[in-house]
Every structure is written in C-alpha cells, then in structure tokens.
Amino acid sequence: MKKLLxxxxxxxxxxxGATGAQAEGKLAIYHWFEYIPQDLLDKFxxxxxxxxxxxxxxxxxxxxxxxxxxxxxxxxxxxxxxYMVSILIGEGLADEIASGELSNIGNVKAAFxxxxxxxxxxxxxxxxxGTTSFSVDTAEYTGDxxxxxxxxxxxxxxxxxxxxxxxxxxxxxxxxxxMGIPQCSTDRDQLKALNDMLQAAKPHWASFxxxxxxxxxxxxxxxxxxxxxxxxxxxxxxxETLKYAYPKQGWVNWMDSVVLLKDAPNRExxxxxxxxxxxxxxxxxxxxxxxxxxVVEGTAEFIDPELASMHESNPPAGIEGVFVExxxxxxxxxxxxxxxxxxx
Amino acid sequence: xxxxxxxxxxxxxxxxxxxxNWLLLPAWVxxxxxxxxxxxxxxxxxxxxxxxxxxxxxxxxxxxxxxxFFDRGLFGDDPAKIEWTYIxxxxxxxxxxxxxxxxxxxxxxxxxxxIATRPEKQRVIWVFLITIPYWVNLLIRTVSMRFLLxxxxxxxxxxxxxxxxxxxxxxxxxxxxxxxGLFYSYLPFMVLPIYAAVERYNFTLSEAAADLYANKWITLxxxxxxxxxxxxxxxxxxxxxxxxxxxLAPDLLGGAKNFMIGSLIEEQFKGNAGNWPxxxxxxxxxxxxxxxxxxxxxxxxxxxxxxxx
Numbered sequence: 058m059k060k061l062l063x064x065x066x067x068x069x070x071x072x073x074g075a076t077g078a079q080a081e082g083k084l085a086i087y088h089w090f091e092y093i094p095q096d097l098l099d100k101f102x103x104x105x106x107x108x109x110x111x112x113x114x115x116x117x118x119x120x121x122x123x124x125x126x127x128x129x130x131x132x133x134x135x136x137x138x139x140y141m142v143s144i145l146i147g148e149g150l151a152d153e154i155a156s157g158e159l160s161n162i163g164n165v166k167a168a169f170x171x172x173x174x175x176x177x178x179x180x181x182x183x184x185x186x187g188t189t190s191f192s193v194d195t196a197e198y199t200g201d202x203x204x205x206x207x208x209x210x211x212x213x214x215x216x217x218x219x220x221x222x223x224x225x226x227x228x229x230x231x232x233x234x235x236m237g238i239p240q241c242s243t244d245r246d247q248l249k250a251l252n253d254m255l256q257a258a259k260p261h262w263a264s265f266x267x268x269x270x271x272x273x274x275x276x277x278x279x280x281x282x283x284x285x286x287x288x289x290x291x292x293x294x295x296x297e298t299l300k301y302a303y304p305k306q307g308w309v310n311w312m313d314s315v316v317l318l319k320d321a322p323n324r325e326x327x328x329x330x331x332x333x334x335x336x337x338x339x340x341x342x343x344x345x346x347x348x349x350x351x352v353v354e355g356t357a358e359f360i361d362p363e364l365a366s367m368h369e370s371n372p373p374a375g376i377e378g379v380f381v382e383x384x385x386x387x388x389x390x391x392x393x394x395x396x397x398x399x400x401x
Numbered sequence: 402x403x404x405x406x407x408x409x410x411x412x413x414x415x416x417x418x419x420x421x422n423w424l425l426l427p428a429w430v431x432x433x434x435x436x437x438x439x440x441x442x443x444x445x446x447x448x449x450x451x452x453x454x455x456x457x458x459x460x461x462x463x464x465x466x467x468x469x470f471f472d473r474g475l476f477g478d479d480p481a482k483i484e485w486t487y488i489x490x491x492x493x494x495x496x497x498x499x500x501x502x503x504x505x506x507x508x509x510x511x512x513x514x515x516i517a518t519r520p521e522k523q524r525v526i527w528v529f530l531i532t533i534p535y536w537v538n539l540l541i542r543t544v545s546m547r548f549l550l551x552x553x554x555x556x557x558x559x560x561x562x563x564x565x566x567x568x569x570x571x572x573x574x575x576x577x578x579x580x581x582g583l584f585y586s587y588l589p590f591m592v593l594p595i596y597a598a599v600e601r602y603n604f605t606l607s608e609a610a611a612d613l614y615a616n617k618w619i620t621l622x623x624x625x626x627x628x629x630x631x632x633x634x635x636x637x638x639x640x641x642x643x644x645x646x647x648x649l650a651p652d653l654l655g656g657a658k659n660f661m662i663g664s665l666i667e668e669q670f671k672g673n674a675g676n677w678p679x680x681x682x683x684x685x686x687x688x689x690x691x692x693x694x695x696x697x698x699x700x701x702x703x704x705x706x707x708x709x710x
Contacts, residue, residue: 264656
C-alpha cells in the first residue's frame with residue numbers, strides 16, 4: 058500500500074514536472090532512505106540546471122518489487138546493493154553504459170573496477186561500501202565478541218537479549234559464514250543443518266528489527282544486535298560501550314551501487330549525475346553523511362578524519378567477508394522455506 | 402454532493418428521484434475502482450504462476466493455494482501433509498486480534514457509558530478528548546508506546562523509583578506489548594459506536610426496571626445490553642478486523658519474531674520471497690474468513706430482529 062502511494066506520488070510529481078518545468082531537464086532518483094545529503098542534490102541541481110526528484114525505499118526487495126510492478130521507465134537511477142545489482146541486470150532492468158560515456162569512471166579505485174556483481178562496471182558505479190556483522194554492549198557482556206556464536210550459539214548471558222536484522226539475505230548469509238557452508242548450497246544435509254541451527258538459535262533472540270537496529274542497541278533493549286558498520290558507529294555515539302564485532306569466521310560485505318535503469322527518461326542527466334558522484338569532493342560528502350566507505354581515488358582530503366580511523370571502518374587484515382549471493386530459483390525456494398520456518 | 406442535498410430542502414427524495422442513479426454514480430465508481438477492482442486483481446493473481454523474484458506469469462496455477470494448505474517438506478518432494486505453518490500464523494493473528502477486542506470492550510464499554518451519561522455539553526468535550534491522540538500518525542504512536550514500555554523506559558523507571566518493583570518488568574517484545582499496542586490503536590473504534598448507542602438509549606427503561614426491583618446487574622444484562630448491542634457488535638468488528646491485518650504493532654512492539662497475517666502477506670510482496678500469487682492467495686483467504694464472520698453476524702442479527710419485531 059505504502060509503495061503504491063509512493064509510486065503514485067512519483068508519477069504525479071513527474072506529470073506535474075512535465076507541465077511546469079523551469080529547469081533545463083529532470084533527474085528521477087530511486088534511493089534508500091537517509092542515504093544522500095540534500096545539500097549534494099541541491100549542488101547537482103544548480104551545477105547542471107536540473108530538477109531532481111527523489112523517492113526512497115527501505116529494502117532492496119521493495120525496490121525490485123516497485124520496479125517490476127511498473128515503475129521502470131519512471132526513474133533514471135536506483136541504488137541497489139551488490140547482489141541486487143546482478144539481479145537487476147539479470148532481469149533486464151539495467152541499461153548499459155557504453156565505454157566513454159562516463160568521463161570520471163577512471164576515478165574508481167582499481168580493486169573495484171571489475172566486481173563480480175557487475176563485471177567491468179557496465180551498468181553501475183560503486184556508491185558506498187561497508188560490512189554487516191553485529192555490535193555488543195561490552196558493559197553488559199565482557200566475554201569475547203569476535204565470533205558469530207554471539208548471534209547463532211549465544212552464551213547464556215545473552216539469551217533473550219539479541220536483535221537480528223529482519224532481512225533474509227543478510228541473516229542467512231551470516232548464518233552460512235557461521236557454519237562454514239556456501240550461501241547457495243544445494244547439499245541437502247547442509248541445508249537441513251542450517252535449518253536446525255537457526256531453529257535452535259531463535260529462542261535466544263529477542264526481536265527481528267532492521268529499521269530500528271541502531272535504536273534497540275542504543276536504547277539498551279538488547280545487548281547484542283546485527284547491524285551495518287556505519288549504523289553501528291552512529292549507535293556507539295549514543296552508547297559508548299557498544300563495540301562492533303569482526304567475527305573470526307567472517308562477516309558480510311556489501312557495496313551499494315548507482316545503477317543506470319532501463320528506459321531512463323533522462324538518460325543524459327543520469328550519466329551526468331553518475332559522473333558527479335565520481336568526483337572525490339562529492340562522493341566524500343556522501344561518505345561523511347552516511348559513515349560508510351567510498352571507493353573513489355582522492356577522497357581522503359575531504360573525509361572527516363575521525364571516520365578514517367574509527368574501528369567500524371577498519372576490518373582486521375587476514376579475515377575475509379563475503380558478499381550476499383543471488384541463488385537460482387530452485388535453490389532460492391529452499392532458502393525462502395527456511396526463512397518462513399524461522400519466522401512462523 | 403453536500404451542496405445539492407442541502408439546497409433541496411425537505412423534498413430531497415422527490416426532487417432528485419429521477420437523478421438518483423446519477424447521484425449515486427460517484428459512489429459506485431469510487432467503490433468499483435477502490436474496492437472491487439483491487440480485490441478482483443488479487444483474486445486473479447492468486448491463481449497465476451509465480452515469477453521468480455516477484456511478478457506473475459499469466460498461466461493458471463493452484464500452486465499458491467497448494468502452498469498454503471499442503472506441506473511437502475524443505476525440498477518440496479516429500480509426500481504432501483497438511484501444512485500447519487500458515488494456519489498457525491492465521492490462528493495467532495486471530496487470537497491476538499480477539500484478545501485486543503476483548504480488552505477494548507472491557508475498557509471501552511464503561512468509558513462509552515460514562516461519556517453518554519454526562520450532561521450534554523460535557524459529552525462533546527469527552528468525545529473530543531478521546532480523539533485527540535488520534536490526530537497523531539499510527540506509526541508514531543506505536544513507536545512512542547515502544548519507548549514507554551522498554552526496560553529502561555519511563556514506565557519502568559517510575560516503578561523502580563517508587564520502589565514498587567526491584568527489577569524492570571520486561572514488557573517490550575512480548576505478546577502483552579502487542580495487545581496493549583492494538584488496544585491503544587483501535588480503542589476509539591470501540592468507544593464511539595457504543596457511545597452512540599448508549600446515547601440513544603432511553604434511561605427511563607432503567608428506571609422502570611429499578612422500580613420493578615431489578616438490581617443493577619440485571620438491568621445491565623437484560624435491559625441496557627440488548628438495547629445497545631448493535632453498537633457493541635459494530636465496535637467489536639471495527640476493532641477486530643483491522644487488528645487482524647495489522648503488522649505495525651506486532652513488528653514494533655512484539656519484535657517481529659513471528660509472522661502475523663499482515664507481515665506474512667507483506668513479505669510476499671516486499672520481502673525476499675517475492676511470491677505475489679501466494680501473497681494474493683493469503684489475502685483472499687483472509688478476506689473470505691472475514692466475510693464469513695460478517696455474514697454469520699448479519700444473519701444472526703436479521704434473525705434476532707425478526708424475533709424482536
């Protein structure tokens with residue numbers, strides 16, 4: 058319902074824009090909530106004489122559903138997470154960027170120019186990257202926090218004091234890391250073991266919350282909670298004893314990317330916007346706002362020095378995180394069933 | 402619409418007799434577009450084939466209903482058994498909504514009675530006071546309730562400073578919190594219809610009953626309650642039905658540990674599952690259930706009216 062309303066509102070806004078536009082052109086962005094500073098949008102708007110319209114979503118899946126329900130052709134760009142970038146490409150919802158169309162593409166750090174989710178960056182540019190694990194209030198729990206056991210096999214002190222994200226992809230990916238099994242496993246014994254492990258862990262959890270993942274930790278509703286690293290840093294500002302964990306088994310990595318959408322009504326402006334975000338000064342402003350990490354060369358001088366040194370943005374060397382994988386239809390059906398079992 | 406009705410004066414029905422169908426047209430169009438069309442769309446979608454990651458393929462399929470009623474194991478190739486998962490989710494929601502309705506009734510009835518028995522000028526103020534919290538968005542009220550109930554929240558701090566309890570009473574993320582949330586969200590829907598019924602009640606009937614040596618309980622049970630029953634039933638339906646489909650209170654106050662009907666359906670469209678036909682089928686099953694309850698009520702009502710008349 059909410060989505061229908063936003064979609065309708067977007068359509069109305071676009072129609073109204075079409076009749077009474079004053080600016081040279083328009084740009085319609087479909088973005089996560091609270092993920093880009095308004096100043097930056099205003100700056101783009103001014104520099105290129107473009108009217109910027111933005112709608113927001115609160116999960117990758119919600120964005121996909123809206124696009125598939127008919128919003129494709131309404132927006133120019135969207136900002137999905139890595140695995141969702143490959144899903145959008147697979148679904149034919151992403152447009153291709155020809156080489157030479159983005160003049161600032163060379164600014165992307167070399168390590169990120171050929172990601173598995175979009176080889177050769179043919180459809181997207183990296184926006185913000187980070188990790189997902191969990192934070193623990195060290196005033197309440199003094200044991201070792203750097204293990205996924207905190208969530209999936211918690212010590213007695215943490216029973217009933219754990220929040221997990223209400224997000225199938227991230228929870229099941231971290232569960233796979235915990236068990237040391239592949240994410241899109243087709244091995245029946247592994248899948249059964251995963252199901253059993255989650256069933257055994259659930260009674261120790263207090264809640265499934267994503268939107269309030271930061272708040273439940275900061276307010277002391279729970280002692281341990283799954284969370285994104287930038288969000289964890291914001292939670293720590295409220296409750297100093299919170300510590301973000303880097304489990305020895307690994308964690309979840311992610312890279313949100315700006316994707317050029319198929320049938321973009323203002324394709325030219327979309328490319329201008331992507332170039333704009335590849336300028337160090339601009340993307341640094343996003344980084345300072347969202348507290349994650351950008352992968353553009355030359356941003357160091359614009360970035361809040363505290364951000365560079367903080368624990369949440371500096372994973373230890375020697376342990377690797379994993380990206381959430383997109384499974385095929387048949388495998389995904391089993392994972393959907395495991396998730397339903399977990400929440401039934 | 403309002404303008405047309407007032408300018409007509411006393412002879413409204415006669416004056417506009419010929420135009421009646423045209424005057425009803427806006428209402429029919431609204432109902433058709435906003436109620437009938439979405440429900441039909443859901444009905445059609447529930448019989449289509451699911452497309453991977455959201456969307457439908459236009460091929461007839463009973464897979465959505467099959468998924469609801471039959472369990473074929475984790476890998477979908479065990480022999481079919483009855484699927485209890487979704488029935489349990491529906492049962493949980495019904496139970497939760499029922500408890501919230503009873504709680505609203507227990508608190509709402511005396512409140513409505515109290516308001517209806519005040520002098521006429523005061524009643525307006527009381528009704529006004531009841532509606533004040535509802536000027537604020539439901540989401541904000543639910544989040545505020547979360548803030549009040551939490552372990553380190555004002556309610557527990559108050560109880561602890563006054564020495565009534567030694568440790569905080571754990572309320573957040575429990576069924577109790579969900580019921581309080583639902584009760585608080587929908588209380589006016591209980592109070593207002595009962596108030597309207599009690600206000601119309603002729604209190605000389607109670608006096609007559611007292612004159613005939615009926616005690617207060619008997620007067621309430623045999624005179625007042627039958628007279629205001631339509632208001633009570635309307636209130637119960639108005640609280641029960643939205644509680645049944647709600648997901649804000651279960652998510653924010655109950656911790657979203659278990660699916661409710663509302664969140665189960667939401668997950669099919671917005672979540673990872675992306676199973677639109679199943680979401681549509683679950684919606685249709687819920688709709689059918691509510692319709693059956695309403696039809697049973699309407700029939701019982703018609704029967705008792707007949708007996709009374």
